[in-house]
Amino acid sequence: MNRSFRTLRERRDKIIEDERTIQLQERVKNIRAYSIKNMDLLIEKVVKNFEKNGVEVILAEKSEDALDALYSIVKDESIIAKSKSNTAGEIGLSEFLEDKGVQVVETDLGDRIVQLDPDSNPSHPIGPASHLRMDDIVKIISNEFNIDIKPEPRAILDIIKQDVLLKLAKCNIGITGANSVAADDGSVITVHNEGNINLVSMLDIHIIIVGIDKLVETIEDAVSVVKLETIFASGKTVPAYMNVISSHSKTADIEKILLDGMYGPRRVVVILLDNGRKQAIKKGGECLLCIGCGSCIVTCPIYNEIGNEFGYKRYLGGRGVVLSSFIDGNQSCFDSGLFTCTLCGLCTNKCPVGIKTNNLIKNLRNDSVDLNIIIDEHKSIKDRIKKKGSPFKQ
Numbered sequence: 001m002n003r004s005f006r007t008l009r010e011r012r013d014k015i016i017e018d019e020r021t022i023q024l025q026e027r028v029k030n031i032r033a034y035s036i037k038n039m040d041l042l043i044e045k046v047v048k049n050f051e052k053n054g055v056e057v058i059l060a061e062k063s064e065d066a067l068d069a070l071y072s073i074v075k076d077e078s079i080i081a082k083s084k085s086n087t088a089g090e091i092g093l094s095e096f097l098e099d100k101g102v103q104v105v106e107t108d109l110g111d112r113i114v115q116l117d118p119d120s121n122p123s124h125p126i127g128p129a130s131h132l133r134m135d136d137i138v139k140i141i142s143n144e145f146n147i148d149i150k151p152e153p154r155a156i157l158d159i160i161k162q163d164v165l166l167k168l169a170k171c172n173i174g175i176t177g178a179n180s181v182a183a184d185d186g187s188v189i190t191v192h193n194e195g196n197i198n199l200v201s202m203l204d205i206h207i208i209i210v211g212i213d214k215l216v217e218t219i220e221d222a223v224s225v226v227k228l229e230t231i232f233a234s235g236k237t238v239p240a241y242m243n244v245i246s247s248h249s250k251t252a253d254i255e256k257i258l259l260d261g262m263y264g265p266r267r268v269v270v271i272l273l274d275n276g277r278k279q280a281i282k283k284g285g286e287c288l289l290c291i292g293c294g295s296c297i298v299t300c301p302i303y304n305e306i307g308n309e310f311g312y313k314r315y316l317g318g319r320g321v322v323l324s325s326f327i328d329g330n331q332s333c334f335d336s337g338l339f340t341c342t343l344c345g346l347c348t349n350k351c352p353v354g355i356k357t358n359n360l361i362k363n364l365r366n367d368s369v370d371l372n373i374i375i376d377e378h379k380s381i382k383d384r385i386k387k388k389g390s391p392f393k394q
């Protein structure tokens with residue numbers, strides 16, 4: 001992980017000094033603040049505009065609602081394809097579908113490697129296999145395909161690519177997340193480098209699962225958000241691909257008769273997930289300003305030591321700890337590492353939208369003490385103070 005992140009940190013630290021990045025940062029801060037303040041209005045607009053564009057839209061209040069909606073579409077399939085999505089990870093989509101007998105094929109290289117390793121969980125939003133060394137990966141691939149493979153990145157890539165493409169040919173449904181959603185235009189933006197989202201989103205039915213926190217007002221705002229996300233996530237100004245999806249595929253080239261599903265999907269379905277986000281907005285909504293770049297975690301000293309043990313599902317580091325309290329409640333927040341954080345504030349220094357994660361964690365610790373959800377060491381200190389008047393008295 002350290003090796004993976006060192007170059008990333010160096011590239012990012014150079015580019016974020018650029019005047020254009022600083023201006024973009026200010027713009028995105030305002031965009032995100034507007035979204036949080038006007039969430040109900042944006043939801044209303046996006047539903048109307050998606051429907052106008054022929055995109056089906058489902059509002060899911062909880063994880064279960066999103067999973068039920070999803071299953072009603074995929075229930076007759078034996079295999080579906082998927083690209084990286086934190087929201088899918090949040091609702092446990094892959095586990096849910098696999099339990100129902102639907103095979104889920106991850107198409108992102110890192111995610112596919114992690115999926116083939118029963119002992120692994122993704123370790124970074126854009127580098128899910130960053131915690132694995134070449135030797136580990138070779139072992140995973142050899143076990144899965146029962147072959148000897150050279151410890152070379154290209155050889156690994158070729159084997160996974162060939163296998164995923166064969167499986168993709170059997171899939172009718174592709175599931176992706178979204179990096180930003182434009183309410184006024186009824187459009188979704190996805191960002192990727194591998195080209196896998198192009199393949200997944202071109203299957204017969206494309207399902208997009210996305211949190212309401214990804215909503216912004218216009219398509220120009222959405223592009224600004226994903227551009228800043230790319231800069232802070234990768235240290236590059238643009239990703240290889242930025243797709244805008246505003247409709248299913250259609251043609252009217254024969255006597256102006258409208259036909260759906262030319263080369264792309266016949267149906268596009270967007271599942272918009274709340275799952276505690278409106279609750280987070282009631283409490284100020286600062287954690288929802290996040291654009292998901294992961295810059296905070298590559299700087300975090302705790303994450304750099306213990307990796308994905310610090311955080312909640314795909315939401316890693318202190319930011320994940322904060323989100324978990326709204327998604328899953330106080331006990332889950334405690335279990336995600338509420339008291340693991342050092343409160344050093346390095347995450348805040350490197351956050352493009354200025355989220356003060358360390359302060360949010362401090363406030364949550366306060367709530368947690370009120371609820372008596374505290375670590376054993378603190379309990380014994382509390383008991384000694386109560387009984388003996390001092391934490392030092394035995």
Ligand code: SF4
Nearest residue numbers: 290291293294296351
């Ligand atoms: S909290 Fe800030 S630095 Fe961390 S992922 Fe979100 S936007 Fe990026």
